[in-house]
Amino acid sequence: MTHPLSVQLYSVRDLLPDDRDGVLRRIAEIGFGAVEPFQPTADPHGFRKVADDLGLTVSSVHAITLLDGDAEAEAVFEAAAVLGTDLVIVPAGIPEQEFTTAEGLARTAETLNALAGKAAAHGQRIGYHNHWWEFEPQVGGRHALEALAGLLAPEVFLEIDTYWAAVAGADVPQVLGRLGDRVRALHVKDGPVVKGEPHTAVGAGAMPVPAILAAAPADAWRIVELDTCATDVMDAVAASHSYLSALEAQA
Template identity: 70%
Template sequence: MPLPLSVQLYTVRDQLATDRDHTLRRIAEIGYGAVEPFDPLTDPQGFRRLTDDLGLTAPITHAYALLDRDRDPAEVFDAIAAIGAGLVVIPGGIPHEEFTTRDGLSRVADLLAELAGRAAPYGMKIGYHNHWWEIEPEVEGTHALEVLAGLLPPEVFLEVDTYWAAVGGADVPALLDRLGGRVRALHVKDGPIEKGEPHTAVGAGKMPVPAVLAAAPDAHRIVELDTCAGDVFEALAASKEYLSSLPEARLTA
């Protein structure tokens, strides 16, 4: 089923900090239909009013705050409900060492299963977002992320950052094919596939973007630039134009 193309708002974190309304309006004007917040706790009601006015949705959000043992999870889930998200992603915050052994991966799986149980009464699903450190280590000859996937309960999904998976050494289309339906969302980004180097507009780097998208046809497509050497809005516009030209993107008009 075609889905609206989304932007991970970490891409425009500096612009959001100075003028949230203008930043989201620029994203909508470029033609994106959705956004993925990285901090749903910041004025969720005001955020929802603005996105509704702009015709944007926020079906997925990151939620580091769920790892904060001093914070009431109900506060986090209430904020997520206010912005309208049903898919909730843990985007890191777990020690890298846990991804180097099967015992560590079992602890990660238990943590995500616990969070999934807390999310279920709100009608939400929990997912995990990778970087390179869940890909580089091999546990019993397999990328750590794949071992983790085999330990997770079926209700926990993956949001695969396709660029960091490539940086970690994965054949990304093959990885996505093996993970199958576990993958509910993709971070679609591009660049030189090197740590520490700025990202480019999607389609201007070395990532095999059409093959990546074809390997996860039903996943949400979320554009992200962690860093950008040029104007970030120009890069977002170029990414939107490129992805809209690909049948593999499976986007709504």
């Protein structure tokens, strides 16, 4: 692993409004070296100062507003530059039905490729983050996301949400092997691999985490996320860090 472990801040979204700086401090104290914001245009200068003071880098940013027009996209690119990352990710917002046909995939690729051209003007790259609906459909005999990858410009990368891919029935290590260096980041998650059930700390669920990490590019960011959690979420974030750090030590 060539990057520090990161955590998607959506995991702690309920805690951030009341004490953003305290949450970031706790994440740094747990041992994470990076974070992935999901609202990058919200006080990027203030966020960067706190992160720098805590020794946290920004691995990447999620921004659904990338799809809301040129002005909104430009604001995201400018915020990402302030935050110090060149990886800007579309986390959702493309209609699910676009992943069910070849024509829909072509339109999706056109959208992402156009954004990539705009990002390049800022020295940044566009990525796409999946849920289950990009893996469940088969298009041309392949998972829709894999079919999409063949239509994307080389500079567009993928952030594979390993949990949602598994929920959709994908063999995640095999998928990662096929996608290769197209994958620049992973969401490392765990749980019962059932839609609608809460996630667990990484290492406490049914995901084959060691096999997944072994199949991923060594220089892809490893980013912990819990969409939901039945236990204290900060405890689960800390347990995830402990488990992944132990795996890294054994590698």
